[in-house]
Amino acid sequence: MPGHRKLWGFSERGLRLRHQMRVKEERIAELETENAILHLKLAEYQERMNRSSREAWPYALLRTRQCQQGSVHAAFLQLGYLTRKLQQDVKELRSSFLVLLQSHQDEYQNCLSDIMAAVQGEQASSEALRACQSEAACLQRCLQELDSRFRLEQQRRRTLHNSLVELKGNIRVHCRIRPFLSFDKELDGSASQNCNTPGEVAHAVDDETVLVRCALPGRPPAEKTYSFERVYGPAESQATVFGDLRPLLISLLDGYNVCIMAYGQTGSGKSYTMLGPHSEGDSALLSDALEDLGIIPRAAEELFRLISENPSRSPKVDVSIVEIYNNNIFDLLAKDSSTAMSGSKCQTVTTQEGRSEVPKLTCRAVASAVEFVGLIHRGIQLRVQHPTLVHKNSSRSHLIVTATLTTASSLGSTAPQSSQASLQKKAGAGNRWTTSPRASSPHTVPVDSADHSGQVLARLQLVDLAGSECAAVSGVTGVALKETSFINRSLAALADVLGALSERCDHIPYRNSKLTHLLQDSIGGDAKLLMILCVSPGQKHVAETLRALKFGARARQVERRPSRRRPPSSQMQKPGLGLAGSPTLL
Known part of the structure; x- marks a missing residue:
């Protein structure tokens, strides 16, 4: 029974659904009919609208033309107004242009008149300028002539003054x-x-x-x-300084002893004046900066240049280099790199003739300026130097370079022709300071050898004094303070010697210092002495x-x-003669 009831429920439900479907289909048919009617009405309305548009187009075109005609008329009226205004502006512009043209013409005439006047004035000025230039040229020639005469008179006055100084012995x-x-x-x-x-x-x-x-x-x-x-x-410049002392080298070859000395405080430029600029690792003596070369390399070049001008009398040049450190004399040519501070210490003695000598002093012969400068370069590398607050490369000793000129004795053997030819060839080689590969090595000469006897012609001493200094300013202590004390005492002794000489005292304290004792012949003798004071500004x-x-x-x-020419004297080279006597050749 229950199954029959369930089946009956499904049948009843299917009947209801079929009924609803028929109702829906009928509604769809009605809607399709209404849709077809609406389409027909839409087509009818579109047809009517198209007919209305075609009928309204002539009226719209006519309205547009009427509007355009109104705009053209307004524009035409506006154009007429602007044309009349433009004609008025043209008239005003023409009148103002005529006025401006007239004013410009008047101004042009005035400018033309001014230009003509300026041209005439310029012509007059040109003539006046040419006259002034001619007068200025004449005055310039007169000034040059007067300047030449003034320089000539100044040179003559200086020459006469130097002659007077020599005659007075100053x-x-x-x-x-x-x-x-x-x-x-x-x-x-x-x-x-x-x-x-x-x-x-x-x-x-x-x-x-x-x-x-x-x-x-x-x-x-x-x-x-x-x-x-x-x-x-x-x-x-350095060249100017050397130019004023160049005549002394001519006097040297004429037989006069010459001494050039640089004096001043630490850092005042003494070593720069005598040697040239300092450079790390190399000496300025060997640099290519020729304008910075000091007196010593320039003197070497000039000396051999003068010697080469007269080959017939070419003297032999022997060089010795000493330093006075803490009132002790050290032979720099006897030192080497391993014994720089314990090198050959020398003593000064006085001969029976009253001349100062340094026994057993090393001298080396040089045949050219290159050898001369190279020898000095090797010597000054051993010179004592310490930095101070005033100078970072302060020299702590007095440097004395001595060049002795000797000529062959008539009793001895003459110099070989090959040596003279070599000297002449190398004399002009001083334009470029490079170390000569051939270094003069020392060699011992027998005391009684007659082959090395010669006539001492003259002696050149080049002195670079250590600088005076104040310990409070230089900030030195310890060993450097001791060096300062010895330097100041030796310079004070030099001042005492000059004071005694100027006051013509009976006793001159040369022996108060090794410096004054060593330079006794130059300071108080008959040498031509030139002192260069170097000062700081x-x-x-x-x-x-x-x-x-x-x-x-x-x-x-x-x-x-008065400085007098030294007559050549024949002397045997003995181991006891040094700066003042004939040099010992080692």
Whole structure:
């Protein structure tokens, strides 16, 4: 029974669904009919709209044309108004143009008149300028002529003055002011705050006058002037300095003994003046910077140049190099790199003739300026140097280079022709400082050998003194302080000797120092002595600058016996003769 009931329920439900489907199908048929009717109405309305559009198009075209005609009419009216306004502006522009043209024509006429007047004035000015130029050229020629005459008269006056100095036996003194360097500003920094004259205080007024503006503590500012035979300003070159002492080398070959000495405080330019600029690892003596070469390499080149001009009398040149360190004399040519500080120590003795000699001094013969300079380069590498606050390469000893000129004796053997030819060939080779590959090696000569007897012609001494210094300024201590003490004492002894000579005392204290004892013949003898004072321009060093200038002024007052030509004397070369006697050849 239950299965029959369930089956009956499904049949009843299917009947209901079929009924609903018929109802839906009838509704769909009705909707399709309504849709077809609507499509027909839509087609009808579209047809009516198309007919209305076709009927309205002529009216719209007509309206558009009417609007366009109105716009064209308004534009035409506006155009007429603008045309009338433009015609009015053209009339105004034409009238203003005529006025402007007239004014420009008037201005053009005025400018033309001004130009004609300017041309006429320029022609007159040109004529006046040509006249002025002609007059200026005439004045320039007159000025050049006067300048030439002035220089000639100045040279003649200086020559006469030098002759007078030689006749009086005075020492010639030159002064050189080095440039103001960067470390001077650092040293002057503290001093410049408490003085009215910071910076440079030493100036070269002219070729013969030095002006010092000093403001020492506790003293009012003052200006002091000093006169010397020649004064070099900071801008003057090494060549200028050497040019004034070149005649001394001519005198050397004429038989006069010559001594050139550089004096001044530490860092004032003495070694630069005598040797040239310092360079690490190599010497400036061998550099290619010819304009910076010092007096010593220039003197070597000039000496052999003069010798080459007269081959018939070519003398032999022997060189010795010594340093005076802590009042002891050391032979630099007897040293080597392993015994730099324990080299040959020498003593100074006085002969019966009153001449100073250094026994057993090493001398080496040189045949050219290249050998001369190379020998000095090797020697000064052993010179004692220590850095200070004033100078990082301060020389702690006095350097003395001696070149002895000897000629072959009439009793001895003459120099071989090959040696003379070699000397002449190398004399002109000093334009490029390079070390000669052939170094003169020392060799022992028998005492009684007659082959090396000769006539001493003259002697050239080139002296680079150690610089005076104040320990408080240089900041030295220990060994360097001891060196400073010996340096200052030897320079004080030199000042005492000059003072005694200027006052013509009966006793001259040459033996108070090895320096003065060694240079006795040059200071108090008959040599031509030229002293170059090197001074610093800075305010910090004004006390040392004044001390150096006073030293030079005192040196000028020394009257010695007149410089005389040394007659060639035949002497045997003995191991006891050194700077003052004939050199010992080793």
